[in-house]
Amino acid sequence: MRSSPRNVWGIAACAAVLLLAGCNAKDYQVARIAPTQGNNAKGEVRFYKVDGGVRVIATLEGLMPGKHGFHIHEKGDCSAPDAMSAGGHFNPTGSPHGAPTAPPTARHAGDLGNIEAGADGKANYDHVDSMLVYESITGLSVLIHAGEDDFTTQPSGNSGARVGCGVIEKPR
Numbered sequence: 001m002r003s004s005p006r007n008v009w010g011i012a013a014c015a016a017v018l019l020l021a022g023c024n025a026k027d028y029q030v031a032r033i034a035p036t037q038g039n040n041a042k043g044e045v046r047f048y049k050v051d052g053g054v055r056v057i058a059t060l061e062g063l064m065p066g067k068h069g070f071h072i073h074e075k076g077d078c079s080a081p082d083a084m085s086a087g088g089h090f091n092p093t094g095s096p097h098g099a100p101t102a103p104p105t106a107r108h109a110g111d112l113g114n115i116e117a118g119a120d121g122k123a124n125y126d127h128v129d130s131m132l133v134y135e136s137i138t139g140l141s142v143l144i145h146a147g148e149d150d151f152t153t154q155p156s157g158n159s160g161a162r163v164g165c166g167v168i169e170k171p172r
């Protein structure tokens with residue numbers, strides 16, 4: 001099988017994680033992001049278990065330039081054309097919406113913040129989240145929004161329509 005640039009990137013990311021935390025070929029979970037109706041967002045979000053939490057590495061394309069709300073949602077269901085089937089933010093602690101840097105009492109576990117696309121519509125994200133529990137996210141969804149998450153407006157940061165959605169799975 002031909003190796004696409006994205007696969008090469010994935011191998012490179014795994015090698016980078018290997019240096020820090022150990023990494024074998026299947027030691028991560030992945031959400032393959034597909035566009036909702038009328039949008040073009042696509043790409044991949046990987047989750048690695050690391051010391052101090054979960055490392056989230058995303059590579060996306062097809063976005064409008066600028067910031068986009070980026071969250072884990074509570075239902076692993078991207079079937080609706082607007083992805084409303086994915087439900088609200090993953091919030092096992094019953095906390096208000098907030099920034100990923102906020103304490104657990106002031107953010108949803110699924111609040112990953114914003115992902116910022118350049119003029120070419122491509123976006124990268126690489127952060128270790130200290131609140132996420134690796135074992136708890138399988139079967140949930142990752143959503144990309146049309147607008148910026150303001151970290152303040154309840155219950156979801158006023159980040160607008162859902163432009164991309166993917167279910168978190170073990171790689172096959």
Ligand SMILES: [Cu+2]
Pocket residue numbers: 069070071072073089143144145156
């Ligand atoms: Cu969201």
Ligand SMILES: [Zn+2]
Pocket residue numbers: 071089096097098107108110111155156157
């Ligand atoms: Zn939230």
